[in-house]
């Protein structure tokens with residue numbers, strides 16, 4: 001197997017044995033984000049495919065998630081950091097009913113490495129908690145993540161509740177359950193402020209940087 005195949009395979013197999021030396025080797029060839037977005041994501045997509053076919057059970061998917069998290073944690077110190085600049089504050093949450101947090105945590109790493117102050121509220125965050133945090137933290141933007149189909153609908157509800165609470169800071173939304181079209185047709189009309197879709201964590205950073213200007 002090539003190095004890239006081995007990296008994808010650790011995620012598919014949910015095994016960490018040999019992972020760190022292979023990540024070290026990969027770092028001599030690629031920047032950390034390319035390793036995540038390339039072979040590690042390829043592995044995660046395969047996990048999703050096998051899970052869909054009932055060839056993996058939830059416990060096995062959880063092990064794959066642990067491998068992905070360990071890999072991201074190992075690569076994080078090698079990511080580019082913008083020192084010194086202090087940008088806006090962003091509240092980040094996975095929406096109510098959804099536990100998926102690998103993508104959201106990647107967004108946190110990338111935003112905070114690039115000068116943003118991120119307050120990560122975690123997973124399964126109901127609108128009430130988000131409203132309370134928004135009143136206390138006074139963020140410049142709120143980032144919502146969701147991977148389940150029902151999470152897309154939950155984003156609509158969250159946008160409605162935030163609006164009813166008088167919150168109108170820009171909303172940055174992302175996650176596999178969403179599309180740009182759903183964002184502009186279904187979420188944006190329910191909110192007072194801007195609603196912007198990010199296809200991945202780097203896109204999220206680009207949008208946050210544009211909002212910061």
Ligand code: B1M
Pocket residue numbers: 044045046047048049051052058059061062064065097098099100101102103104106107142143144145146147148149150172173174175176198199200201202204
């Ligand atoms: Co779940 N799961 N899962 N799962 N899981 C999916 C999402 C699924 C597509 C798998 C499948 O069936 N093929 C499917 C959803 C089906 C649907 O709704 N249509 C699914 C299901 C069904 C479930 C359960 C219901 C299974 C069950 O219990 N029977 C259950 C749900 C529990 C719940 O949420 N209430 C469940 C549970 C789990 C685990 C706990 C085992 C585990 C999550 C562990 C964790 O996150 N801590 C898990 C995993 C790992 C997956 C897959 C395999 C991988 C997700 C992942 O981490 N990807 C996933 C299939 C897949 O996606 N291929 C699947 C890597 C991550 C980096 O990508 O999060 O998409 P992602 O983030 C991307 C972009 O989306 C974007 O940036 C990132 C890239 O840079 N992004 C943002 C994300 N958030 C953003 C926010 C932004 C900007 C960009 O701004 C704020």
